[in-house]
Amino acid sequence: GAGVSQSPRYKVAKRGQDVALRCDPISGHVSLFWYQQALGQGPEFLTYFQNEAQLDKSGLPSDRFFAERPEGSVSTLKIQRTQQEDSAVYLCASSLKRVITNTGELFFGEGSRLTVL
């Protein structure tokens, strides 16, 4: 697609519910990231995929958070038994290259805003 697409844009969940957030990266992009952004803060790293391999999940806050990218394209971030502190915007980003910390461009989606009541 033309850009990184995320759905749903907005999700309201009752505490204890499970949610699934979807990310469609730019076609052909190797690297995919999930970030969590609290209100008024910068994005915080959650997890990183290189194609279908999850190479780093060190940023996931707890074992209630799970991410997958089974075919190396679309990714899903799942949050089980949601809690109020999970309320945030979840951003997905993709990059054409494996290495991005040199000058690799990172393209962000518009985010999924999760509100847990």
Add this chain to the structure above:
Amino acid sequence: KNQVEQSPQSLIILEGKNCTLQCNYTVSPFSNLRWYKQDTGRGPVSLTIMTFSENTKSNGRYTATLDADTKQSSLHITASQLSDSASYICVVGRMDSSYKLIFGSGTRLLVRP
């Protein structure tokens, strides 16, 4: 500790005026520094990327500077427009990581008519 600090936290300016946003970092070993613009309710969009050897880069009315010795960067916005109202995020990459970027908390800019 690898950190990126931005100032001011927020800023209000009149349309047509210039402004400068600051970013100080302690990230090491340094690889590159980026500035992103994030409109309310949208994802961040890249403005500039600078490596160690670059000390200035422009993108239209946006000019970023980098002083790798003092570990400081600035983003200068010339002749501000109402559409410049957004958060501006400074992001630093480490040489010893192929993918992990460190994000600042951003400066929220409001341009008033």
